[in-house]
Every structure is written in structure tokens, then in C-alpha cells.
Amino acid sequence: MKHKYKVGQSLELLPNRGASSRKAGTCNVVALLPFEGHALQYRIQATTETHQRIVSEGDLTAPRDEAPALFSA
Numbered sequence: 734m735k736h737k738y739k740v741g742q743s744l745e746l747l748p749n750r751g752a753s754s755r756k757a758g759t760c761n762v763v764a765l766l767p768f769e770g771h772a773l774q775y776r777i778q779a780t781t782e783t784h785q786r787i788v789s790e791g792d793l794t795a796p797r798d799e800a801p802a803l804f805s806a
Contacts, residue, residue: 734773738765738775738795740762743760744760745757746759746760759780760778771789774787
């Protein structure tokens, strides 16, 4: 499997669906980690936090201004 995002890329961290206190917000990819469990993993640094997190690829999305356009003008 190949990672969808690159080291250094700025992304949106989606809100947590579980019991964690993780909040949605902007983050940067620090490292690409191997497939574990059900998805590729990433080490990220949220812009509002001092610590890094490990998240699954499904917890990340490209910012709206970087997402591919569905329609061209």
C-alpha cells in the first residue's frame, strides 16, 4: 500500500469518533509509518498542540483549498 499524503504536507485532522479528547484542526505530517491494523499510519504535529500523535490515514483529509476541484470553470 502507498501513503496518500507526504511528509511536510499540511492537512486537516478530523475530529475523533471515540472517547479521546483529540480535536479537529490543522496539522503537519512528520513521518510516514507502516500499515498497522486496518490502515496506513502517520505521525503528525497539530498546530495547536506541543506533542505529536500517530493517526490513521482515514483521520486526515486535504484542506478544502487543496482538495481537487470537482468542476472546472
